[in-house]
Amino acid sequence: MAAKKKMTAEQKLDSEISKYKKSVTNYKDKYNNAKTKQASFVKKANDAKDDKTKQFMTTIANSWKRAKDGYKAGYDRSNTKLKSLTKKKTKFEKNKVTKNLAKVSEKISEHSKKVDAGENEGKPAIYRSDGQSTDIIYVATTGGENDDTTSDISTWPRDSGAPAHNYARVSGKTVTLSGIITGNTDHESREKFNKLLQWHSRHYELTYKGRIYYKHLMISDIGRTYDDFATNIKVNLSFQFSYPVKVTAKAGTKKTNKTTKSQKSTQGTRNKTYKTLTVKSGMTYWQLSKTYGKSVAWLEKVNGKNLIAGKKVRVR
Numbered sequence: 001m002a003a004k005k006k007m008t009a010e011q012k013l014d015s016e017i018s019k020y021k022k023s024v025t026n027y028k029d030k031y032n033n034a035k036t037k038q039a040s041f042v043k044k045a046n047d048a049k050d051d052k053t054k055q056f057m058t059t060i061a062n063s064w065k066r067a068k069d070g071y072k073a074g075y076d077r078s079n080t081k082l083k084s085l086t087k088k089k090t091k092f093e094k095n096k097v098t099k100n101l102a103k104v105s106e107k108i109s110e111h112s113k114k115v116d117a118g119e120n121e122g123k124p125a126i127y128r129s130d131g132q133s134t135d136i137i138y139v140a141t142t143g144g145e146n147d148d149t150t151s152d153i154s155t156w157p158r159d160s161g162a163p164a165h166n167y168a169r170v171s172g173k174t175v176t177l178s179g180i181i182t183g184n185t186d187h188e189s190r191e192k193f194n195k196l197l198q199w200h201s202r203h204y205e206l207t208y209k210g211r212i213y214y215k216h217l218m219i220s221d222i223g224r225t226y227d228d229f230a231t232n233i234k235v236n237l238s239f240q241f242s243y244p245v246k247v248t249a250k251a252g253t254k255k256t257n258k259t260t261k262s263q264k265s266t267q268g269t270r271n272k273t274y275k276t277l278t279v280k281s282g283m284t285y286w287q288l289s290k291t292y293g294k295s296v297a298w299l300e301k302v303n304g305k306n307l308i309a310g311k312k313v314r315v316r
Helices: 009-047 051-116 186-201 285-292 296-303
Strands: 125-128 136-138 140-153 168-181 206-209 213-225 233-241 262-264 273-278 312-314
Touching: 009 051, 051 125, 051 136, 125 186, 136 186, 168 186, 168 213, 186 213, 186 233, 285 296, 296 312
Parallel strands: none
Antiparallel strands: 125 136, 125 206, 140 168, 168 233, 206 213, 213 233, 262 273, 273 312
């Protein structure tokens, strides 16, 4: 009889988490059922017309109360264990990502040495940025690596002396690549291309490491061509830069002076108060920006491009 295959640490952890999730759900259901039963027999005891029936119903109600308390204790134990295992799983995942990225870096370093020694496969490497996989796709460039960064710049006249950067922002970064995916067999090169298709369809965040190096890319366009190669595939790839940021918000509302007229915002963060004032002749967004610490672009966004004397505008 073959020996039983031992579970890996990750499989064992997942199994334990699954077990305690079921236990928590089971205890919760039993607790709610016992609570309902207890309430039912308490009501019957209160409605009883003779002492004997009342005593009997009370005894059953107390029995369900003991069961309810037992299920509550079981729920608490299982839930505490589940939280501990979940925390351990999070730590495990972080360590796994770190190790995988280290493996990827080592693979790329070894691969670069082979390319420098004259092997066919290309040097630019494409792999997942989240460290959930150690798969790497290499592309031998034929049309070069291209990096294009574009900005949106306002065509509206701006206040004299206002910083130019308040009227512009980076709107996109694109990396394009034309090259060849190599393989010893047709199947091997197709497998590599299919991996790129999978990353594209699932919108994974990727790292591109060649002459150009970005960590936060997603494939926006992918194409292939079969012509005179027996086993290799010509590919065209476009990547769009997508940088993640963490957005946080403070609870509560801002305090305002008693003399300031405030009203609740109907957009953005709920229950957030803001300050308004009446526009005077000659007033500019640049002046308001300096006084209240808001950018000209922000003031124009919430109030419109033009200041009109006598009209109320938001400054905070």
